[in-house]
Each structure stands twice: as C-alpha cells, then as structure tokens.
Amino acid sequence: MPIRARDRLVQAAEELFYAEGIRAVGVERLLTVSGVGRASFYRHFTGKDELVATVLRERDRKWRSGLEEAVAERGGHPLAVFDVMAGRFESGGFHGCSFINAMAETAGTDDGVRRLASEHKRAVAAFFARLLAETGHEARAGELAQQFVLLLDGSIVTALREGTAEPACRARMIAETLLAADGGSA
Known part of the structure; x- marks a missing residue:
C-alpha cells in the first residue's frame, strides 16, 4: 500500500529537520524529497510551522x-x-x-x-x-x-x-x- 502524501511529508521533514535543521530546509526541498505536490502540502498543512509542530x-x-x-x-x-x-x-x-x-x-x-x-x-x-x-x-x-x-x-x-x-x-x-x-x- 503506498504511503499517504501527509505521511511522506512528515517522514521527509523529520529526517531533514533532524539532519540539517528546520530553517535550512525549505518547503521546496520538502516537496522534492517527499515527492508530494504543493497543493497536497497545503491540503495537509497550513504552512511549514504546522508541519514543524507535527514533526x-x-x-x-x-x-x-x-x-x-x-x-x-x-x-x-x-x-x-x-x-x-x-x-x-x-x-x-x-x-x-x-x-x-x-x-x-x-x-x-x-x-x-x-x-x-x-x-x-x-x-x-x-x-x-x-x-x-x-x-x-x-x-x-x-x-x-x-x-x-x-x-x-x-x-x-x-x-x-x-x-x-x-x-x-x-x-x-x-x-x-x-x-x-x-x-x-x-
């Protein structure tokens, strides 16, 4: 079963934020690494701050x-x-x-x-x-x-x-x- 977009975003963010830092990782990089589109990102999170809190x-x-x-x-x-x-x-x-x-x-x-x-x-x-x-x-x-x-x-x-x-x-x-x-x- 494929991993849902939200889960891919959270997983990618957790790995990237931990390894590189929250500020160093932009939304574009998160989208690229997670393979999730911008519209899907904003369907799940109001912005990066909400994603950070979730992570x-x-x-x-x-x-x-x-x-x-x-x-x-x-x-x-x-x-x-x-x-x-x-x-x-x-x-x-x-x-x-x-x-x-x-x-x-x-x-x-x-x-x-x-x-x-x-x-x-x-x-x-x-x-x-x-x-x-x-x-x-x-x-x-x-x-x-x-x-x-x-x-x-x-x-x-x-x-x-x-x-x-x-x-x-x-x-x-x-x-x-x-x-x-x-x-x-x-």
Whole structure:
C-alpha cells in the first residue's frame, strides 16, 4: 500500500529537520524529497510551522516510546537511560536532541516550539520520576528526575560536540552519585 502524501511529508521533514535543521530546509526541498505536490502540502498543512509542530509531536512520541522500551529491556532502572543514550550517541546519524535543536534554531522566537520542547522535557522528567520511584527513590523522585534530565540534556549536547558516547557514561556516573547520596536502591 503506498504511503499517504501527509505521511511522506512528515517522514521527509523529520529526517531533514533532524539532519540539517528546520530553517535550512525549505518547503521546496520538502516537496522534492517527499515527492508530494504543493497543493497536497497545503491540503495537509497550513504552512511549514504546522508541519514543524507535527514533526516534533511525532518525534516526541517515537523517541519516548523507543526509550521506554529500551530501558525496560535493560531492567527498568533509571540509570539505564544513560546506557541507552550511549548507544544512540555511537549510532550513525546522531544529531543531538530534536527539541534542543529546534529551540536553539528559533532562539525563543517561536512559542509553539518552546511549548512542545517543554512538554517533551516534562514527559522525560515524568518518566525518570516513575523509574526513580519504582527503584526506591519515591521521596525525592521529582527532584532527582529534574537533575537527571539536566544530566541527560548535557550529555546530549556534549556528545554532539565530542562525537563519542563518553558523555552518557560520565552523566551516568554523576547520576549514580546522586542516587547513592539519596539512599534507596541503586
């Protein structure tokens, strides 16, 4: 069954925006890569901004789902997030965090991007909080989750700069120290 025009647009946009940046990719390029005509584009989206929002929502859903699955496969411990990320940092085609990148590109001029990025980071923090509570850190799960998101974001940006998985390993060691200081099961 052929892929619908809307799906082709979203898929092409997700790949291009992640690899090259939102501002660097124009509508003409999206149309060429997706094989979708201009009229079809505007039938599905009011413009590029709506497509960007759709791509970020889809990226959030897929990214978090993949992370949750990979962490569960590793036993469900919050530290496993950093192990998963180390693997992602080593994989070809790592270009950082779509949400950090989008906020940096729009430099605070797009409230929609900022809102979607904030929602994504809140959901990641909630995931960390759940994992932390399940491993004996329920009293400080929210606070620790915020610290872990900071470590995660820092490791993503540093991995992008350094081109290695080492930042995830360093972030994991810091997270282990936080858990040990908190007590509970590490």
